[in-house]
Amino acid sequence: MADKILMGHGSGGRMMHRLVRDLIAPAFGMTTLADAALFDFPAGGRPAVTTDSYVVSPIFFPGGDIGELAVCGTVNDLAMMGARPLCLTAGFILEEGLLLEDLKRVVSSMAETARRAGVSIVAGDTKVVDRGKCDAIFINTAGVGVVPEGLDLSPERILAGDAVIVSGPCGSHGIAIMAERNGLSFDPPLVSDTAPLNGLVELMLEQAEGIRVLRDPTRGGLATTIKEIAVEGSRRIVLEEKSVPVLPGVQGACGLLGLDPLYVANEGVLLGIVDGAEAESLVQAMHSHPLGGSAAVVGLVGEEEDGKVILSTIAGGTRLLDMLTGEQLPRIC
């Protein structure tokens, strides 16, 4: 086998079969990776489906890579619906000239992350485009999951008095990518938070009955996600800047790069709006989970039905938060 991706690897013919048989399928513990596959759907519960394409640059970054990201992002989209992930598909777009060694590293990382999340990759597809027509590798993952009967997470369910919680320190993914892209290194190193959140969500759903909505604040960061919820739920939300966990290194790098950590992407952090009466006990329970060690209450849902988000700043003032405008950090995921 050549050591690089050639156009023939996308032909549908012998070279593609060999690439799938010898490199991709073995990483997933299979003899082949089918175009389409049957899967088991448990009795009870409602099926949910999601998709995401990943175009992160560079494909390897501190704390993760595009393969880990592609599995976590899609698992997390399902988890935010309260769905237990059942299976994933993987669609690869490969650039002619990509090192097979790099592809192998990416698919191994996908397989390892899928194991960690307890989900199977069951079907896939491989396309190759001419050099200069993509950027090393793009991956799409779609996922199917099952939402337990009776569970309905939606911004429309948020109520005055509900609390806003986050599961971990914010902004780490975006800053790790930006640092890598700009050749900056920090001590201690800043690493992406990329992680599958489905286990943490299961724990949360066992602990609390009053979980209204869960979201993973990826592109656009915490601020954009809270604004979306406020608008969709027609409620005002007040966010306490001082309560939002941000690692000191991330805070410092944000200052250096002129970025606001509230708008920087996360890939292993969730935001929840929960019954105010349950918030503290839920946060305590989350502290027992490896991904919930910094969980904190960071805000409150108000009476006003205006969809505004007010930041109560560390300096003691207030300001309106809106969705991210323009593009702060391109190709972060």
Add this chain to the structure above:
Amino acid sequence: MADKILMGHGSGGRMMHRLVRDLIAPAFGMTTLADAALFDFPAGGRPAVTTDSYVVSPIFFPGGDIGELAVCGTVNDLAMMGARPLCLTAGFILEEGLLLEDLKRVVSSMAETARRAGVSIVAGDTKVVDRGKCDAIFINTAGVGVVPEGLDLSPERILAGDAVIVSGPCGSHGIAIMAERNGLSFDPPLVSDTAPLNGLVELMLEQAEGIRVLRDPTRGGLATTIKEIAVEGSRRIVLEEKSVPVLPGVQGACGLLGLDPLYVANEGVLLGIVDGAEAESLVQAMHSHPLGGSAAVVGLVGEEEDGKVILSTIAGGTRLLDMLTGEQLPRIC
């Protein structure tokens, strides 16, 4: 709104929300296109999932475009399992500078094709990459379908005496793309056969009990697909070249371009291995369907368990057919 895709359209912030709200979602008849969605799964039957990324170049070609292709390809992958398609997801990777008008044309075409196939697009994702890092637009579609209880299509079920049938003229898609890409025009024009085959498959499953396996011979063409089945089913297959329907214009263009229509991609043709006793009546029934007008018996499964495919040529000779080697027609889908 600008008339072109900008990096900000992939930000996760305000510009992306507007693009989805004002251009993508309306084409699909929705107010927004969610990251993830619930869908209904019928009682009985087994769920199946598939994925394909589409990187065809050019994105508009005679007889279709990348949007139509992205819906048909994934619907067809499900149909080839005998699955009724239930829902699709759509992941877009857009190149900075893409005309919004072109994007609109592509998503409208996806919506129209989904209606034709009777399937809904329920969830999506939009990424933007810098100019020169993809090629106008790449689309991934994943699909979920339901396979009727008791139906099991698999190459392992093929038997000596089974017949090989094709549903329509071969090679039209690949030749239409190659002609467009090379600035060749033909009279009458050569158009892609891109079409959703699920309706035809439903008709076939109603008509015949002895359908062993269905495949859509896309990349690699009819020859590669038959070889796959022969190997997976451990049977020899004899293909009658003179019985394979090929449009005269496609045959002529293949001669001109030095291509063998048996290795040229199809996007609206299926190949079936069926009980020999039912083949003729099934082909007759297929003639009543708009996509089955040229359906024909083109070959036979032999006694030998060697996985060979023998072509009985028009000239009266025989030759071994293998999978496509190298890359004949890059980026055909």
